[in-house]
Amino acid sequence: MAIALRQTPLSDWHASHGGRMVDFAGWSMPVQYRSIVVEHTATRTSAGLFDISHMGRLRFDGAGAPAFLDALVTRRVADQKIGAVRYALVTNDQGGILDDVLVYHLTDAGGGSYWLLVVNASNRAKIVDWIEPRLAAATDVAMLDVTVDWAMIAVQGPQALALVQPLVDVPIDRLKYYHATEARIAGHGGVVSRTGYTGEDGCELILGARAVEEVWQSLVDAGATPAGLGARDTLRLEAGMPLYGHELTESIDPLAAGLDFAVDLEGRSFPGRDPIAARAKDAARPRRVGLRLAGKRVPREGFAIVADGRAIGEVTSGTFSPSLEAPIAMGYVERAFAAPGTELSIDIRGRAEPAQVVALPFYRRQKKGLPA
């Protein structure tokens, strides 16, 4: 029996505009329209447009919501001001990563405060199952899974804000990085956030499932390049951003993943807090690193990273970087081999290819107004 894939409100648009539709976490999503490199380069130099409606959106209401979420994620969020967005992790009791999430604290037109948790599509059911029994034990907090009622798109690149501004009724360039606000988007209610997964400036829009196609088409008409999951992957890899299921799994803790900034241990209690605190003292634990190769052959997930004739780690993601025009990878290596500049090799289908540990990210955008 074939199980029907879930459609986003834009799936028909993608399929009728050359999108190569694939099964991604049970959703029918475009991996590319024509060329991954063209879509990647458009995002780096102008603006790329991504359908991210498949990501899970969970809304929390009630006076107990801040405390509830603070006890759920690795980062302190109870003190998070309205309009702020924070990256955090949901960890299990052993400190393994269940998901990486964005926590939004928002206010609606009536002045009421609420929270959004944006989770990976592949983890949505797992996270809802993780949260529900905890909700039952909590007071004055309610969760609503609004994933299918709302669509979500990302507009990323140096031209992104200029393309979006005419459609929204808030001054978007005054929205600080990792901040969000409710706004009218082409006359429809929604949320604008200065967030993304590409290493570029830009924003993400949450808006009603029935309003999204009109906004998407307006952005395409204004010059944004539709981009698929293929470009989303090369962009996030160049930006050194981890992807759940690759760099992040239930057997990896946030500190090994190099996500220390998203972990607040002091004076807090959340699942896995004590195992993570104990691991912080383990100097030998593996580390996530970036690797750059001199040749042209591309390392892929699962390939062994080799030093002194033995495997000292494994590639978790690899691609050919369109911006660097070189193969790049992320992976985990033993601590002794994690320093930038360390010369290693990667076993690419039986042949050792030289690879150097480099600092992440691989690519950093030029910021406006700062000397190069």
Add this chain to the structure above:
Amino acid sequence: MKPEQLLFAKTHEWVHVAPDASGAKIATVGISAFALEALTDLVYIELPKVGREVKAGEPFGEIESVKAVSDLYSPVDGAVVAVHDALANELESLAADPYENGWIVKIKLSDETALADLLDYPAYQKQCAEEEH
């Protein structure tokens, strides 16, 4: 060369067999337009050396795109007599001209039995249509 003049392997290589000046049968081998359209964003091709013995169904090289690597399978038995080395710097234009300038290797046949397993263009098109669903 038009695709109607070629034979195709199930693994998407095309073959054109013609005699050389001495009468020996030479198979010119490339990758089908269908496969190149599916691959996109090519970054690297690994080619064999002249003189290498190849066997039908066994890999003689690899082609890598941003997303994935694919083995190139020899459709015939024989020895490599010419390699299109310039392709390494022309991968971006490979899909534009797969059946002429897109040739990859020329193989001097040692045995012709493998030719019987190759598909003519209509049969290959049918296979591609099935793969798309």
